[in-house]
Amino acid sequence: MSTVLPEGLRDWLGAHAPALNDGSANDEALLPALASAGLFAIGVPESFGGAGGRTGDAVDAIAAVAEHSLAAAFVFWGHRAFIEYLLASPNAALRERRLPALLDGTQAGATGLSNAMKFLCGIESLQIEAVREGEGWRLDGKLPWVTNLRKSGFVCAAAVSSRDGEPPFIVALDHDRPGVRRSADLDLIAMRGSNTAALSIDDVRIDAADVIAGDARDWLPRVRPAFLALQCGMSIGLARAALSAAQARCSSARATLQDALDAVGDGLARQVVALHDGLAAGRFVADPVALFRLRIALADTVQRAVQLELQASGGRAYLVDPQFGFARRLQESAFVPVITPSVTQLEGELLKRAQQTARAA
Template identity: 30%
Template sequence: MVDSITAPAPTTAPVAGQGSAPDFDAIRAVVRETLAPLTLKIDEGYYPAEVLRALGAAGTFRQHLPSQNGRGTVDIQAALTAMDIVSQECMSTGFMVWAQDVACWYIEMSGNEYLKETLLPKLASGEALGGTALSNPMKYLAGIEPLLISAEETEDAFILNGTLPWVSNLGVDHWFGSIFKVGGENPRDVMAMVNTSWPGMELKQLAKFCGMEGTGTYALSFDNVRVPKSHVLGDPLLPYLKKIKAGFVLLQTGMATGVIEGCINLCEAVEPRFAHVNCYLDDRPDELREELEDARELIEALAGDVFNTDKDFMRSVLEARLLGSELSLRAANAAMLHTGASGYLHDAPAQRKLREAYFVAIVTPAIKHLRKELDVLAAA
């Protein structure tokens, strides 16, 4: 149950209006017809660009964007529902939906009209693809590790150098948001959109993971990469980050709820055969579903207020994200135990869901990162 976490009363967030209603059936059709036949291949390392473009054409990436969704309002809940639908089938793809959503969110929440007119429509439609690259900066801002990208400022650009270990949803001519430390006469942190095909950028695959292999995850090397000032998102950085952070973190809960729903479905599917013995297991599907619906109710309340600057609101967002991680692990464990030996097969959905759930728990902000931030908020 989640009654220990409550969402503060809404303050200034816009309410989703009438206008163009989300077409979740179109997204479900893409999942059923285009994604599902490729799920095992994606799990083994295939990057599904065609699936992402089809999801974009179905409206998946534009739901939270007032300039692109036809409703003129921030609708985080619609974006979460779309991500949930995708993640029930394949959370690798659900994770890439989050990465694409956040790349769009960066631009939508900036004051950069050039990017809003040129790049944002392409990202929102899936014509252009991209990721986030904020794992290291988020850890830097939380006091966990140093910022890994540095820059020199010129009259019309920043020249970037350094290496980022893991950035996802990337490939040739993809986009990502980068935060870098500027030296010189005006030292500060700045955020900008960067293209993987710009001179000096190099993508390297340095490791093979036990899951999430089809997510276009690379180490990025910056060797005097010139980033035009026309691509800056946040300068100064902190006011911009305060604007995007709640949405950035809360959007990840769509991955979690989708994985949890998928795990519950696996448990329910074996009830006709195994209920007589599975009844002795903890975390039964009806119990998990009740907790999931409580979590969804909490997340929906938070999604309607993402510009709330109150400390208690941000604490609720972090707690909801932590809840998603913890419940994902419990649900995936239950799916393995409820399905038994059949869930342990090489291509079984249950073992894939277990690996996906651990990713929910370790992707930035990881469980330990979330608990650290919550501890800092409690002490403030």
């Protein structure tokens, strides 16, 4: 289960991966590069202008990009997650209006729903509030961490609570809507070419045409499997890259690592199969715990793979050599456990559910 990237894109990602990580790249060029390879259309029905296939195919595509650059895969994930929201939206007019520019990469899509996924698990409250105003709403709040807020323009999904007793709902916010303000890029230690920033929402007016889903509590559990599975593609690709590098550098002097390499590789393969099977069968909607466990397991696989690359590389891994790639992958691997929902948050949710089950027994 893998996607073969066009040679031109592989070369481009290989050449730009260090700069995408340290922020010295032209981050405006990334989205068109991914779009020109047709990646955003993967898993999108042909009737909506896509290439067909399933969400699992999009997971494979993100994994393929992550083998070359996690920053590029992070942007891909955020953009493709927004596309998934439109595919799951009952607002057909919004989908028809937005999808073409998202599929061809002329507009950036940002998920903005990390806060909402934590809200769904009871970890935190929604950070944007709506007040009814005629046929629409007035919004105020902030999203402290959103990826793919492209400086030349973006549309961002956000979850909104209602001060008027309505259910929380999901909206699409344009970069140029009055009251929407993007901060400077966050000062990340890596992945700096991902256009990650905070978003302030001050007295922003919207109406029904901007609503992706009218009831977040009903809609979020149905899109959460895609949100997390697409995110897992990042871990899969990074783990594969580290294992491949470790295998290539595993000289006869380090042959003792081979059993560990085989074990981690076999475990990764099983995790990928479980992810695809669960997505295809639709099991993760009713059983999110299984997906939480897979996300945690894949994060652990990434850490083990990167450590094996370090051991296989020896002292060379500690030299400054951007083309060698280890230092970048080490930085990238540090990001995997903290992507929302973080491994700690997921483990807390598993513990809470276990305690609830024990009390009910």
